[in-house]
Amino acid sequence: MATERTDQRREAGQRTRDRLLAAALELLAQRGQEGVTLREITDLAGANVAAVSYHFGSLKALCDAAIEQALEQYLDAQIDAVASLDSTSGLEELAAAFAGPMMRALVAGGRDLAVMRTVARVGIDPPEGWDRLAAKFQQSRDDIAGRLSVTLPGVGAPELEFRIRCAAGMLNWLALAPIGTELAAAPVRQTEQWLVSVLAGAFRGTPSSG
Structure with missing residues (x-):
């Protein structure tokens, strides 16, 4: 019985943690890091300050x-998309999976x-915790x-x-630059074709000259 109560508390704690993460990300997306308060996050998550x-x-x-x-979710999606390609996939298919x-x-x-x-903005000067994702x-x-x-x-x-890092840099730039908003209003097929190309x-x- 004691073990069951411990498991229930652990599960409740995990749910609270997950709600706090979701609420924080929601508000960060809306306002950026400078516009988020602890009280707003806890109110949205239905949690108290002590939980944070x-x-x-x-x-x-x-x-x-x-x-x-x-x-991490972005990287997992990227890794899974590339892994789903078969041996006949070409550069365009690889680019589509990478950019997906x-x-x-x-x-x-x-x-x-x-x-x-x-x-992308935080990735310009990543916090120490991101070392966990190096692998x-x-x-x-x-x-x-x-x-x-x-x-x-x-x-x-x-x-x-180097080419892969440059391609990743292009994707980050598209997210940060005004063109990202323009692409959201453009025809989906056009955006996909241009970006994959x-x-x-x-x-x-290009072939090396020397």
């Missing part, structure tokens, strides 16, 4: 954790794009590099990683 201290320690730690969770999570946010606009903007970042790059090395056998590993070009690169 217990689960996270501070408002900043809660906000960092919420953004980190959104980033961001492309969906750009097309949807609204909250989805606001969340991606928040993640997932590397897995994503390695998975893509492995496929590119088959399609582009003459390109060395350092250059392939540009990213495939970044992966393809």
Whole structure:
């Protein structure tokens, strides 16, 4: 019986933690890091201030954790999309899988794009907690590099990683720049075609002259 009560408390605590993370991300997407208060988050989550201290320690730690969770979900979606490709997939299919999570946010606009903007903005100077995701970042790059090395056998590993990082930088820029909002209002098919074409070009690169 004692074990059952302990499990129930643990589950209730996890639900409270999840609600706090969801509320923090929602408000961060609406207002940015400077416009969110602890009271607003706890009110939206239906929790008390003590719960924030217990689960996270501070408002900043809660906000960092919420953004980190959104980033992890983005990386998981990207990794899964690339893993779903078959051996016959070309650069365009790879670019579409790589860009898929961001492309969906750009097309949807609204909250989805606001969340991606928040993640991209914090990613310019990431908090220490993001070190936990270093392995997932590397897995994503390695998975893509492995496929590119088959399609582009003459390109060395350092250059392939450089191209992948450049492609990722393009996606972040699209989220942060005004064009992100413009794309949300553009025809979906057009946005997908243009973005996939540009990213495939970044992966393809140009032949070296020397």
